[in-house]
Amino acid sequence: MIEVRNLTKRYGELTAIRDVSFSVARGEILGFLGPNGAGKTTTMRILTGYMPASAGTVTVDGFDVFENSFEVRRRIGYLPETPPLYTDMTVEGYLDFVARIKGVARMEIAGATERAMQTCGLLDVRHRLTGHLSKGYRQRVGLAQALIHDPPVLVLDEPTIGLDPRQIIEIRKLIRTLAGDRTVILSTHILPEVSQICEKVVILSSGRIALEERMDSLLKKGVSLEDVFLQAIAREEEHLEDGESTPEASAPAAEEAP
Amino acid sequence: MKNALAIAAREIRSYFVSPVAYVVLTGFLLLSGWFFFNLLARFTYLLQIYSGLQRGGGQELERLNLNEFVISPLLHNLSVVLVILIPVITMRSFAEEKRLGTFELLLTSPLRVGEIVAGKFLGALAFVTLMLALTGIYPILLVIYGNPEAGIMLSGYLGLFLVAASFLSIGLLTSSLTENQIIAAVSCLVALLLLYVINWPADTSTPTIGAVLHYLSVTEHFSEFVKGVIDTRALAYFLSVIAAALFLTHRSVESLRWR
Numbered sequence: 170m171i172e173v174r175n176l177t178k179r180y181g182e183l184t185a186i187r188d189v190s191f192s193v194a195r196g197e198i199l200g201f202l203g204p205n206g207a208g209k210t211t212t213m214r215i216l217t218g219y220m221p222a223s224a225g226t227v228t229v230d231g232f233d234v235f236e237n238s239f240e241v242r243r244r245i246g247y248l249p250e251t252p253p254l255y256t257d258m259t260v261e262g263y264l265d266f267v268a269r270i271k272g273v274a275r276m277e278i279a280g281a282t283e284r285a286m287q288t289c290g291l292l293d294v295r296h297r298l299t300g301h302l303s304k305g306y307r308q309r310v311g312l313a314q315a316l317i318h319d320p321p322v323l324v325l326d327e328p329t330i331g332l333d334p335r336q337i338i339e340i341r342k343l344i345r346t347l348a349g350d351r352t353v354i355l356s357t358h359i360l361p362e363v364s365q366i367c368e369k370v371v372i373l374s375s376g377r378i379a380l381e382e383r384m385d386s387l388l389k390k391g392v393s394l395e396d397v398f399l400q401a402i403a404r405e406e407e408h409l410e411d412g413e414s415t416p417e418a419s420a421p422a423a424e425e426a427p
Numbered sequence: 428m429k430n431a432l433a434i435a436a437r438e439i440r441s442y443f444v445s446p447v448a449y450v451v452l453t454g455f456l457l458l459s460g461w462f463f464f465n466l467l468a469r470f471t472y473l474l475q476i477y478s479g480l481q482r483g484g485g486q487e488l489e490r491l492n493l494n495e496f497v498i499s500p501l502l503h504n505l506s507v508v509l510v511i512l513i514p515v516i517t518m519r520s521f522a523e524e525k526r527l528g529t530f531e532l533l534l535t536s537p538l539r540v541g542e543i544v545a546g547k548f549l550g551a552l553a554f555v556t557l558m559l560a561l562t563g564i565y566p567i568l569l570v571i572y573g574n575p576e577a578g579i580m581l582s583g584y585l586g587l588f589l590v591a592a593s594f595l596s597i598g599l600l601t602s603s604l605t606e607n608q609i610i611a612a613v614s615c616l617v618a619l620l621l622l623y624v625i626n627w628p629a630d631t632s633t634p635t636i637g638a639v640l641h642y643l644s645v646t647e648h649f650s651e652f653v654k655g656v657i658d659t660r661a662l663a664y665f666l667s668v669i670a671a672a673l674f675l676t677h678r679s680v681e682s683l684r685w686r
Contacts, residue, residue, distance in 0.1 A: 218534075
């Protein structure tokens with residue numbers, strides 16, 4: 170469903186991500202792990218069409234994100250790190266607006282809004298201003314906004330950040346319900362979140378892929394995600410200290426870490 | 428088009444849920460009422476004086492008319508008020524979206540940048556049109572109780588509308604360049620004021636530069652409309668200012684992706 174090939178993004182001197190490649194199969198939930206500043210948000214912004222890459226390609230459902238940006242944007246629901254809410258609108262008014270700009274057919278707007286509110290448990294707050302909502306509710310409105318046009322792909326940038334434990338559990342549950350047969354990419358730096366929700370994990374460290382592995386094969390090997398994560402990051406940092414940019418940096422974590 | 432209208436509708440709604448719209452509207456109406464009252468008072472005062480005069484009064488009386496003594500200065504005053512208020516109206520448009528993060532929503536939706544810019548422009552234009560329309564009560568009063576020439580008034584209002592539209596497009600441009608609303612407002616105010624007084628050195632500089640400065644001046648083109656002359660040159664001037672500013676806004680929004 171999603172193919173990322175040799176993606177590189179430079180901001181002037183700074184290289185945010187370097188030669189990132191991974192793929193996500195249809196219906197899979199991918200956990201995107203990495204320390205802060207590893208390039209998770211940059212990768213997500215590129216594949217949602219927010220900004221172009223410096224090099225490399227992304228295809229979503231066969232459409233190139235740069236060449237066929239509109240087709241890709243129609244197929245993706247995106248929740249940025251902070252939910253993009255107009256704080257002076259009611260939940261319902263906001264979702265109605267998002268449905269319009271996402272190209273939901275006029276006749277279906279009311280239905281889509283209603284469905285999104287129901288799925289995300291927003292019916293009680295539909296007339297409240299989004300600016301007056303608690304953080305947990307804002308996150309839910311953000312999710313509702315991402316799925317209002319019923320996209321086959323969801324890209325969620327740290328959906329549980331800054332929430333209290335109860336809200337985290339609720340949002341995770343919600344994500345699992347939403348997933349269904351959708352393809353989901355979810356970034357986080359909470360490891361158990363990945364073990365709980367995801368089927369595949371990609372670890373990004375200092376802008377490079379440190380690991381791409383299915384969760385069940387990790388389980389078969391009997392290694393915990395924590396160990397893999399720490400190893401991958403340690404190895405990546407060593408590479409950086411050597412000043413190397415060898416292609417092994419992006420090799421899967423089959424070999425033992427030094 | 429449908430997308431642009433959705434954005435325009437949201438824009439209008441957001442004007443009216445924030446106090447900004449009411450403060451701007453009230454301020455504008457208060458000032459325009461004050462101008463109108465004083466101009467009219469002066470007009471009646473002159474009328475009384477001239478009709479009291481024995482000799483030469485007739486000539487002066489003929490020169491007194493509502494268009495020239497009330498409407499024309501009123502419209503000129505309003506255009507100055509627009510210089511100050513338009514930056515306040517447009518400062519939010521893009522700057523606020525960037526601050527809220529909703530800009531990311533717009534740019535990852537299947538929207539063309541042109542639709543975003545057009546929607547913002549139409550929304551702001553609708554608000555300003557309402558603002559100008561509310562001052563229409565004064566010309567209507569004059570028509571009811573006096574005999575001004577309606578054609579000249581209408582052309583004057585068309586001029587004011589074009590001035591407002593040009594100012595708005597410049598305001599959108601400055602707002603698209605920053606995420607700080609104050610910077611957006613101040614740079615817009617400076618640009619508008621400069622455009623307003625750009626012809627000051629025109630008569631003392633070389634003929635070529637003078638001609639260019641005359642042509643760039645908002646005031647001179649606006650005065651034509653106020654006099655009741657709808658000159659295609661003046662029309663072309665305003666339309667090209669709008670087109671150029673909106674085009675630059677489009678480029679500036681598009682360029683945000685590439686940073």
